[in-house]
Amino acid sequence: MTGQQEASWYDPAIYPEWRTSAPWVMDDMIAAQPANVAWTLSSVANAAGAVASAITEAVDADAPVVVSGTGTAGHAARGVAVALNWGVGDETGGRVEFRESDDQARAPRRGGVLVVVSHGGASSSTLAALNSARDAGARTCLIVAAEGTAAHDLADFVLQLPERDKSYCHTVGYTSPIAAGLAIAAQMRNEQLDPAAVxxxxxxxxxxxxxxxxxxxxxxxxxxxxxxxxxxxxxxxxxxxxxxxxxxxxxxxxxxxxxxxxxxxxxxxxxxxxxxxxxxxxxxxxxxxxxxxxxxxxxxxxxxxxxxxxxxxxxxxxxxxxxxxxxxxxxxxxxxxxxxxxxxxxxxxxxxxxxxxxxGTNPDLLRREDIAYREAVAAGGAKQPSRK
CATH class of the missing domain: 3.40.50.10490 (Glucose-6-phosphate isomerase like protein; domain 1)
Structure with a gap:
């Protein structure tokens, strides 16, 4: 660790490993994805079946099916929505809807199923979306990497992802939840995705x-x-x-x-x-x-x-x-x-x-080494300065 890295703000228990050159932590996570995605498909298989049944029931009842998230989790949630539309056979991409977590929290769909994607399970909008959905009579599913979070308590179904991303710029944190969504969708189609082939x-x-x-x-x-x-x-x-x-x-x-x-x-x-x-x-x-x-x-x-x-x-x-x-x-x-x-x-x-x-940038810390960017995280109020 260099003198710069000995700054009092840096806590390795909170922040990603601080490296000064490539290979970055993000490089490691990119390389880990083939095995991680296969691991995800295998580890969520049982829970995915229960969620597939709940979504199928909602579709048959013409009830809403919403996938929600924000940040990288929001982009992964969009991917899960694409996967679930494949699962229900809707090539137009309209039957399963993506909504940002804050939008879902403020104006929840009534009934049906809400699937929330989260890395740490602690974003304020994620928790608000789950609470609003439950109040609106929806069944809730959480796709999450962290364990034992507040979001777990608000979910009827949990697809626990096997590994947390170790870089703040997510790669595994993007593909792993999408793999979980594909596992759900495949079961809706009475198919199986071969983890080894993926x-x-x-x-x-x-x-x-x-x-x-x-x-x-x-x-x-x-x-x-x-x-x-x-x-x-x-x-x-x-x-x-x-x-x-x-x-x-x-x-x-x-x-x-x-x-x-x-x-x-x-x-x-x-x-x-x-x-x-x-x-x-x-x-x-x-x-x-x-x-x-x-x-x-x-x-x-x-x-x-x-x-x-x-x-x-x-x-x-x-x-x-x-x-x-x-x-x-x-x-x-x-x-x-x-x-x-x-x-x-x-x-x-x-x-x-x-x-x-x-x-010549460091992709892992999202500029947290600069005090202005650290303070901006707190000022935004969306999350605490821990791994996303």
Whole structure:
């Protein structure tokens, strides 16, 4: 530990391990994901069956099914909603609804089922959402990494995740709850996801890091970053923007594919980077046409552009539509939703770490080494300065 690290505020029991260079704790957690996701699928199997039954009952009764969370847990919750819509066979993505925790707390749906995703089980909005749902007659499910939290007492069902993320910039904390959601969804379809097959697919995705690092160097010293994705790719796009902000300390925003074409790019130029995500969903050819148009428009005004897609989608978009290149998310024999949610997550994380390397930032502490950022956490009142 350096002299700087001996500052009185730093408590290793609260904060992630403080490293001064790569490999970062976030690197360790990225590498741990294949085994962790397989572990998650196995460990939540029994509880997932009970939740699958409760959701099926709600769907049959035309009652609401809501998935809620905030921050990385909120992005994972969006992924769980995508998974559960696959579980009920709704390709439109509308039957199971995502709502931010604070929105759910203030205006809860009546009855049905609320699924809450949380890392530490202590966010004020998470607890409020669970309380409001119970008061509104909903059955509650908690997908959580921490043990014995206040949120556990408010849940009818608990899917206990096997491992907590050790970095503040979450990777396992994103993919593990999504894996739990996929376990629920598979049981709703009377199917099983083979943990070994999912692990192998993520190991294949991890193997692409070198190529992504080489590609990411083409982003240069951008000053702003934009991620764009819709439908099944919205969770990954949102998580990419958050990872870039948290890990690389770079201002980042997220939009739908179409929305970004309507005025938002006026504020961007050659100092901005854009990643367009398209890995699945209905009417892929139409989605590819929208993505190609967005990439061409952004490239024309100087943005450094990257496409993140499956090979099936990439074949629909000309190579010259991007100025930097494309990241291909490996496909497998698993359901396409697994590739979109989990395989894309690894690509997103690798791209974020490329920006970490180029900008020389520490991705693990979310700038807590700066007193202003520590005090901002307390001022916001959303959580205590402990692992998310």
């Amino acid at each position: 692990q192998a697919s993520l190991e294949q995705a991890l193997a692409g890091r070198g190529a992504i690092e080489e590609l990411g160097a083409g982003l240069g010293r951008i000053q702003r970053f934009v991620a764009a994705g819709s439908l099944v790719d919205e969770p990954s796009a949102r998580e990419l923007a958050l990872d870039v902000a948290e890990a690389a300390w770079l201002p980042a925003s997220v939009f739908g594919l179409e929305d970004l074409l309507h005025g938002h790019m006026v504020g961007h130029n050659e100092e901005s980077g854009l990643a367009v995500l398209l890995t699945g969903g209905p009417q892929l050819s139409n989605g590819a046409a929208t993505a190609a148009g967005l990439l061409r428009a952004a490239t024309r005004i100087g943005l450094r552009t990257i496409l993140i897609a499956t090979d099936e989608v990439a074949r629909l978009i000309d190579e010259d539509a991007t100025s930097v290149g494309r990241i291909i998310v490996p496909s497998s024999d698993l359901p396409a939703v697994v590739t979109s949610l989990l395989g894309t997550a690894v690509a997103v994380q690798h791209l974020s770490m490329t920006l970490v390397a180029s900008r």
